[in-house]
Amino acid sequence: MALFKKKQSISDELVLPEHIGIIMDGNGRWAKKRHLPRSAGHNAGGKTFRKISRYCSDIGIKYLTVYAFSTENWRRPQEEIDALMKLFKDYLEEAVKDFKDDSIVVRFIGDKTPFSDELKALMKENEEGSADRDGMVLNIAMNYGSRDELVRAVKNISAGVKNGEIDIDLIDENTISDNLYTAGQPDPDLIIRPSGEYRISNFMLWQSAYTEFVIMNKLWPDFTESDLDEAIRIFNQRNRRFGGV
Ligand code: IPE
Ligand code: IPE
Ligand code: MG
Secondary structure (H helix, E strand, C coil): CCHHHHHHHHHHHCCCCCEEEEECCCHHHHHHHCCCCHHHHHHHHHHHHHHHHHHHHHHCCCEEEEEEEECCHHHCCHHHHHHHHHHHHHHHHHHHHHCCCCCCEEEEECCCCCCCHHHHHHHHHHHHHHCCCCCCEEEEEEEECHHHHHHHHHHHHHHHHHCCCCCHHHCCHHHHHHCCCCCCCCCCCEEEEHHHCCCCCCCCCCCCCCCEEEECCCCHHHCCHHHHHHHHHHHHHCCCCCCCC
16 A cells, blocks of 8 residues: 555654655666557656656655656667657646646756757746745756766866856865755655666766665556555665764
C-alpha cells in the first residue's frame, strides 16, 4: 500500500528525505521488451513521471529533481530525439495547469540554449507561472550534465574574480554551490536509479557528495508509488555519518 494512504502513521515511522533525485532510466528497455519503438517507452515514462512527482508532493517531499535528458543524450538517433522533444512540448503545455492544485514550483536545470524557441518559451512560462507557489520544488533536468554545470560555475566565478566582485581568497565550497543550477537548494538526501544500472551518468556530481543511493531493478515506466515508498524505507535504514563516527 502506498505511504500516502497511511501518511499519519508513516510520518512517525519514517524520516522523509527533504530532497530526492531520480534518474528516470529504462524507458528504452521497457519498450524493447514489448516490441514497441523506444518512443513508446518514453511516453510511458512520462506518465510515470507525472504520477511520481504528484505522489512526492502529496507525501511532503520538499524538493524533487528528475533527470529527463542529459547533455550526452543528444548522441541518440535523431528520430528518438525528435520524439523526446515532442513529448517535452506536449507535457510542458499542460504542466502549469497540471500541477496547480498541488502548488508545485517547476524549475528547469540544465543549459536551455539548444532547445527550440517554442520549448524555451514553454519552460519560461512554466517557471514564471509557478514561481509564487509554496509547494514542492520540482527541478526538471533537461540538457543537464553535471560536468557542464561545473564548467559554467567556473566561468561565472572566474568572471567575478576578473571584474573584482569575487575575492579569490574568499572562494569556498559555498561559492561553487551558489553557482550551480541548484543554488539555494539543499543537496539531495536520496538518489533513486531504476533499471538496475549502478552509475551516476553525469547527474549532480557535486551535490551528491553525501547522498544515499538506491538502485532498483524496476524499469522507470513500471515504477510505482510503492517503489518510492520502498526506496524511502531503504533510505531510513542507512546510517549517514557524513565522515563522522
Ligand atoms: C531514460 O530511458 C530516458 C532518457 C535517457 C531520455 P532510456 O531511454 O535511457 O532507457 P534505456 O536505458 O535505453 O532502457
Ligand atoms: C541517464 O540515463 C540520463 C537520463 C535518465 C535522462 P542514460 O540512459 O542516458 O545513461 P547511460 O547512458 O546508461 O549511462
Ligand atoms: Mg538509459
